[in-house]
Amino acid sequence: MGAPVHEHISDAVKAPDLVRLTPNTLLARFETLKVYAALGAVRTLLERGTIRPGGTVIDSSSGIYALALALACHRYGLRCHIVASTTVDATMRVQLEILGATVDQMPPSHDLRLDQERRVRRVREILAERPGTHWMRQYHDPVHYAGYQEFADLVAAALPGQALTVVGAVGTGASTAGLVLPLRRHGLDVRLVGLQPFGSVTFGSDHLSDPEAIIAGIGSAIPFGNVRHRLYDTLHWIDFRHATAGAVGLLRDHAVFAGLSTGAAYLAAGWEAAHHPERTHLVIGPDTGHRYVERAFARHREMPDARALRPRRVTRLADLAPPWSVMAWRGADAPEQARHAPHATVLEDAP
Template sequence: MPFQVPPDVSTTVHGHVTDALRAPSLIRLSDNVVLLRFETLKIYAALGAVQALLADGTVRPGDTLVDSSSGIYALALAMVCHRYGLRCHIVASTTVTPAIRAQLEILGTKVDQMPAESDLRLDQDRRIERVHQLLRANPEMHWMRQYHDPAHRLGYAELADLVRVALPGVPLAVVAGVGTGASSAGLIQPLRQHDPSIPLVGVQPFGSVSFGSERFQDPEAIIAGIGSAIPFGNIRPELYDQVHWLTFRYAVAGTIGLMRAHAVFAGLSTGASYLVAAWEARRHPERTHLIIGADTGHRYVETVFARHRDALDPGRLKPTEIDSLDDLTPDWSAMGWGRRRYSGT
């Protein structure tokens, strides 16, 4: 019998790898939980921002784009620069892996990597100061400002269209690691143009300043890229309906649990979101909970997957439900945020 290509398998021949990588795989994990799995989610952020800069003449082929990154944005920006004939300079976190650094260098990216540092705030402050040094020495460089420039939200409108086509007429809830805030805002706003009721559930590590848990110390979870030691302008708290805070070990439980239950090899923010989505889905069975799976598990092999024998059983975990940030309690807290603003402490 001749082989037949399944109707939902793309046979498109792409002109550049960025077009292939930006398309996620949609994987149904349960009746009302669907995973949007990416090799690197931030292709959408980098593509949208760079295309806008090229369109308005802010940058031209041959110009140099510079930014700070802990890993996946750096690689996304480098690939987009490769596509459009731009130069790329990355000030890399100490957490950027040798595999990512090698790819960046092969793509022609200049990489300045910060020395090993256990304090994430110091790591981020050093990176920003290094960017300022580069701009003073090379004022023709363009600073991408992924943490603050709203242009990084633009590319996610295409993702919202894809979701609406894949899940037509389905009541949704979006569950995502907060990170820089660009993907959450960029996805939920166009979705809400069609259904303003769609909840956005944000996932944070303890220790992040983004939603007021900075008094806690959990550096491993923050370094993994789902939290922040400094304020990020692209985070819009007024878009979130619910916020969950997890410790590193609970995020590990979700990540290993996702692999065991569904054979999905994904990053720490995806695992944390999976744990949260499973709990939210039991409480709200009327909605399909869409998990944003930002990256694969490759950069977490040593820090997460090598610990699989010690991982907690995610089925036994549940949050402490709180009404005030004063009541935040590790290892897992959940709070109705109610789309309110938050200016920090």
């Protein structure tokens, strides 16, 4: 059978390459993971009549969701407006503009909370100015889970009947929940290990900070309604240097060039696989390493050897400490500061 001919580039880039790293560790390596979320969300909203062909959608993004949404809008004939984080680089911005998206970018800031609050404020201003524009709300609308069903089907077919541990960055919560919920519904034995940076409110590390942190999109300074805390079995908090060490190690050992959240997941999966050798560990690699070249990969000589790194085991959030901590979450509820009350009911009914 010949290679498939795709009708749009989004179909070609959405599916991952599955790469075996060790006998019990695989990598799902994406060019941009959130194409699944954006395509699934836009398609579902069009089918519901929530948005109409030719309409305008808007959202805030720190990078890969912006490109994914622009691709989905290009495919389905929609106009796209992105309120971009300060972390969106020139390469990403140029692609967005050529794809037809309008881009509002926030001024430089070292304060994650300030950057996110500015973006939300700007989205609200635009919605007030342009009635009829649909806010995609990737952080809160569970419609973003829909596209990951296809990814779950791919994983189930590739790893039939295996005891599986999924290791991935939490971020908005949609990619891990969208994968794990369908797999568990089919009766599969699936553990979920989440990755967080220090300084993120999502799993209670906001009392700490990482001065070098540039791991865009894996944590948050504000509560995200799409995060399903009770799905997670274990959490790892990893700082910039350790995430970079993981990404450099992945490239050195397996020739895979991926972003810092993948590096953090690779590091955590190595530790998990050593402690649970009977399980298959699936590392989620949401993007490539290109946007981290100057700020991370160029410093590879000063990074520690990933193989020598070990986490600090903790049992309370108060005991978290950089550079790397791990804690059994065991399906606990969200920390008080991470609860997003207006969407709690919606999330309980999420697909």
